Amino acid sequence: MKQKIAVLGPGSWGTALAQVLSENGHEVILWGKNPEQINEINEKHTNHYYLPELVLPKNIRATLSLEEAVTGADxxxxVIPTKAIRETARQxxxxxQNKPSIIHASKGLEQGSHKRISEILAEEIPVESRKEIIVLSGPSHAEEVAVHDITTITAASKSLDAATYVQRLFMNDYFRVYTNQDVIGVEMGAALKNIIALGAGAMVGLGFGDNAKAAIMTRGLAEISRLGVAMGANPLTFIGLSGxxxxxxTCTSIHSRNWRTGHLLGQGESLETVLENMGMVVEGVSTTKAAMELSQQLGVEMPITEAIYQVLYEGQNIQSALKAIMLRDGKTENEYT
Incomplete structure (x- = not known):
């Protein structure tokens, strides 16, 4: 059944998801704040800054008006940065008007409150104004989705019916969607993997090879799982698509902003210079701070996150931070704390 979908955020991922929805026969309207970008989408059917090779379906419209975007939307x-979620939801x-479903495909934790994005949305959009909240997340680069590369992701909601609705909206012959009811696990996996990707990029920037890459990804997954489970997630979620x-x-591709940021830091660039030149939000930087504070609050050990926090926020030398991890007391591999 054809649906009207308002996509908030015409960045690379928002644009790629808008294309998927349009190709699936839905009416899609993109909302953004940059007049030049909105005009380009409407007049040229391109979004050159974010996806330079993509020609969008002509039936995708774009608007500067939030009201126009959401009026009548199913x-x-x-698909906007975490720091903008609360204010946009409030507006x-x-x-x-007609109780739409609320879907998000953003990945991060709110600064200060440490809340997940679905929690922010639930706080700001009262239940009488909406249907269920659904999380769309998983291993997906916008650049590859845009060219119909095979992609599999997860739609997660407390309501299986709501997750199945989103599955049907998006699923086609190159974009496969699985359902899940573990919202906490899916959101925490999505947010925390960006921290580990910063470290993985830094490892490569420092000149380390595949052994180091395997080490940081494997031990990174262990600490992502520890924090997620402490917050109520199902541990099995972390061995799935969103884990x-x-x-x-995110830890192995140049498409990843977080990996690229870590790589440049490992090569000796300053954080300020890297972020200034990146031109897009690097969620892992702010998520590192939120995760560090959350782990201390919950008493969860996260040595990789702690090391990356020290590099980003305390001026610690990357090589010194790495050495400190390697010289920690020996433990059994399955030790959970």
Whole structure:
């Protein structure tokens, strides 16, 4: 059944998801704040800054008006930086008319509150104004989705019916969606893997090889799981698409902003210079701070996260931080704390 979908955020991932929805026969409208970008999408059917090779379906419209985007929408898809979620949801709420489903495909934790994105959305959009909240997450680069590369991700909601609805919206012959009801696990896997990707990139920047890459990804998954389980997640989620799957794709690809940021840091660039030149939000930087504070609050040991925090926020030398991890007391591999 054809649906109207408002996609909030015409960055690379929002644009790629808009293309999937349009190709599946849905009415799609993209909302953004940059007039030049919005005009380009409407007039040239391109979004050159984010996906330079992509020509968008001509029936995708773009608008600067949040009200125009969401009026009559069956679903609203948030694909914006974590720091903008709360304010955008707050602005959105008075505009809602027909109780749309709320979907998000963003990955991060809110600074200060340490809340997951679905928690922010639930706080700001009252239940009488919406249907269920669904998380869309997994191993996916926008650049590859845009060219119809095979991609598998997860739709997670407390309501299996809501997750199945999103599965049907997006699924086609190159974009496969699985359902899950572990919202905590899916969101925590999505957010925390960006921290490990910073470290994986730094390892390569420092000149280390595949042994080091395997080490940081494997031990990184262990600490992601520890924190997630402490928050109520199902441990099995972390061996699925939004856990190990997302970790692999983010820690091994030049498409990953977090990996590229870590790589440049490992080569000696300053964080300020890297972020200034990146031109897009690097969620792992802010997530590192939130995860570090959350791990201390919950008493969860996260040595890789702690080392990356020291590099990003305390000026620690990357090689010194790495050495400190390697010289920690020996433990059994299955030790959980």
């Amino acid at each position: 679903s609203i898809l948030f 959105l709420t008075p505009l809602l 190990v799957g997302d970790l692999i794709v």
